[in-house]
Amino acid sequence: MYLTRFRINTARVTARRLLASPQNLHAAVMSGFAxxxxxxxxxxxxxxxxxxxxxxxxxxxxxxxxAPPDLTHLVEQAGWPTTAPQGWKTYDYAPLLTRLAKGDRWRFRLTANPVHTARRNDDEPTKLTAHVGRHHQKKWLLDRQQAAGFQIVEKPLAQRALPDGDEHELLLHNRRQLSFSRGRPAKTVSLVTLTYDGLLEVTDPQAFRHTLTNGLGRAKAYGCGLITLAPA
Incomplete structure (x- = not known):
């Protein structure tokens, strides 16, 4: 497994077009693999x-x-092809995955698509609906942590700013409502994304490795589900 970081030149028109459409950016990412x-x-x-x-x-x-990607096309479209032709860095992810152990604590970031199935009455079919309130958005992640091989660390009582709802080392931010076209004929896709920053503890290394390499939640093709780690 490999972890790659690419800096986007947001001053370029083609870069802004990619950033405006998760569908186009997904296609650009996948084009990096022969x-x-x-x-x-x-x-x-x-x-x-x-x-x-x-x-x-x-x-x-x-x-x-x-496999490691070749992002030459992204450098040409959304990077600095003259001054930084090798505009990305790829790292071997296997050493980190291998050394994960139960009890390890890591700072993490996840952008996800927190949704649930709902219907207005018994006669209607269920449909996917985005969680709106912070309580339900937080619960979405907490409900999945055990199967994903980790748990969000709880704060000491003295560090909780609120009597309820502030139990975990978790910050929710950068909620975005995305709308873009996909396929032919064009179909409009609407998507709500949210970023989670926090502190986790590994409870099941094998399950957690699967989460890191296969993602968490829905909309993985559109920039959701990837958990990245940093030392706690």
Whole structure:
């Protein structure tokens, strides 16, 4: 497995077009592989996520993949082809995955599509609906943590700012409502994404490795599901 970071030149018109459409950016990411990765064959899939710095000065594309990508086309479209022709860095992800152990604590970031099935009355079929309230958005992640091989660390009582709803080392931010076209004839896709930052503890290393290499939740083709780690 490999982890790749690519800095996007947001001043370029073609870069802004990619950033405006998760469908186009997904196609650009997948074009970085001569042979399309197969999750059944490789045991993992291609995951990607966009991160923007707090001052909006830098936007990075992160990719986790079974094979290293060639992002030459992205450098030409959305990078600095003259001054930084090798505009990305790829790291071997296997050493980190291998050394994961129960009890390890990591800072993490996840951009996800927190949804649930709902219907207005018994006569209607259920449909996917985005969680709106912070309580339900937080619960969406907490409900999946055990099967995903980790748990969100709880704060000491003295560090909780609120009597209820502030139990975990977890920050929810950057909620986005996305709308873009897909396929021919064009079909409009609407998507709500949310970024989670927090502190987790590994409870099942094997399950957690699967989560890191296969993603969490829905809309993985559109920049959701990738968990990245940093030392706690």
């Amino acid at each position: 042979d399309a990765p197969d999750p059944e064959r490789d045991g993992a899939r291609v995951l990607w996520r966009l991160d923007t710095s707090s001052d909006r000065a830098q936007t990075h594309l992160y990719i986790v993949s079974p």
